[in-house]
Amino acid sequence: MPRFALHDWLTNFIPHPGAPEWRERVRRAGGALLGIAFTGIATHLLFGRAGDIPMLVAPMGASAVLLFGASESPLAQPWSIVGGNLVSALVGVACAQWIADPVLSAAVAVALAISAMFLCRCVHPPSGAVALTAVLGGPAVHALGFRFVAAPILFQSFALLSAALVFHALTGHRYPRAAWRVTAPASGQASGQASTSSAQLAPAQQAGAVTDPQRLSFDELTCEEFMTSADHAVPLTMGRHAAWEMLRRHGVHALPVVDDAHRFVGTVTHHELANGQPVGLVRRLWRALRRKTVQMEETVEAVMASGVQAVHRATPLAHLAAIFADNSCYEIPVLDDARRLIGVVKHTDMIRWLHQHAGAAYADAARPLADAS
Structure with a gap:
């Protein structure tokens, strides 16, 4: 019996069989390409001269996977990305300023970010990386302080979301999807x-x-x-x-x-x-x-x-x-x-x-x- 139980448990690691057809894969990958490119160019045009605003933050890549690759998910809806990134950035900056130890600050930031997202009903997995970036992003990010919340995080969240809304509309794909x-x-x-x-x-x-x-x-x-x-x-x-x-x-x-x-x-x-x-x-x-x-x-x-x-x-x-x-x-x-x-x-x-x-x-x-x- 233990052997069969182990076999049943191991089968849970088998990759999901469902996958979109190849045209849909190309559409989603093309959307991510255009979304990230638009976000980076828009950030550069508006904040490039300042020199202290990152042109792209890494969590936007993870957000692009959801917005373009899995737009049906509740985690990819507009309030999830905007609200999740906003509260996580606020928590991350606060922890970076008030907790000296970087490891402890990072752990507390992620935990509080998850709690805040549950409270605000805006769970967005890449937002955990936003909280970490605010803590471990280095001197350039720390120098921004709470300005990091508005730019680049909030601005790039809206830019990426806008690109997703336009792209899905032009390609005939329903987005956003309201919760039942x-x-x-x-x-x-x-x-x-x-x-x-x-x-x-x-x-x-x-x-x-x-x-x-x-x-x-x-x-x-x-x-x-x-x-x-x-x-x-x-x-x-x-x-x-x-x-x-x-x-x-x-x-x-x-x-x-x-x-x-x-x-x-x-x-x-x-x-x-x-x-x-x-x-x-x-x-x-x-x-x-x-x-x-x-x-x-x-x-x-x-x-x-x-x-x-x-x-x-x-x-x-x-x-x-x-x-x-x-x-x-x-x-x-x-x-x-x-x-x-x-x-x-x-x-x-x-x-x-x-x-x-x-x-x-x-x-x-x-x-x-x-x-x-």
Whole structure:
């Protein structure tokens, strides 16, 4: 048994199989080239004559990897780079001035920078290097003092971010990507109520029947009691073309996207998957040509929709009406306390429920009139 446990642990070091297609790799590398070049040239033109402002600081190279190479990551969003670099620079300069020992100063600077980024919700890994640069950057950096925060750090952060925004827009890539939102349950709803598995709920819900016919109020009915199973969820690493086939096979408008722990991270819709898909008579030929490179194609993580609304399982069903109306979506993911995907609520099921119960209420109201006549 220990041998198998060791083998399973070692498999965690295997490189991630997902990788973008070669055109996407070239696009991302070209973006980093242009971004760093623009940042360096802009710094030189504005501060070159001063002589004491570094034309480029090393952490900007790491930021470029995220902004251009992994722009889908929450760590690569605008507030992450600007806020992360800002608070880390402030912490680093303060530690450099107030703690004499460089090793202790560096350790404290990185620790406090991480804490500040968590507090400000702007975690950006290269910002740890910003804090270190403020401490170990040498006499030139130390001479700048707190001016180091504004120039070069803040200026170069904005310059690199501006280059990324323009580059992604010109190349047709969605950036930034808003974080998905979860609607919390209303007050009075117990978030820790007993959970019913989606597999148990699916048959009754697919039949369009509510288990308790007396509960006719949306405010009393929760999403967990109304949802259907999310058997069409796909992993982050699934290829775009494989997800396209799955979407067509299930006949749905969108596929929920989950991570390795089955936590909901977004959705990929027909619009994203259809982009670049062949149509007409060339479809079979295209599939044959792509068959050998399916492992290297773009993944759903790179094309999935952002700003997706999700709800907690204890959320009253009435709250979903506004979400459906405002977001023009076909289904809303339902999450448990650990933000794992446990089902979806479809707008067609809500319409069917309303039709059935509105019809029943109308019949009950009309029956006394019929008896009186």
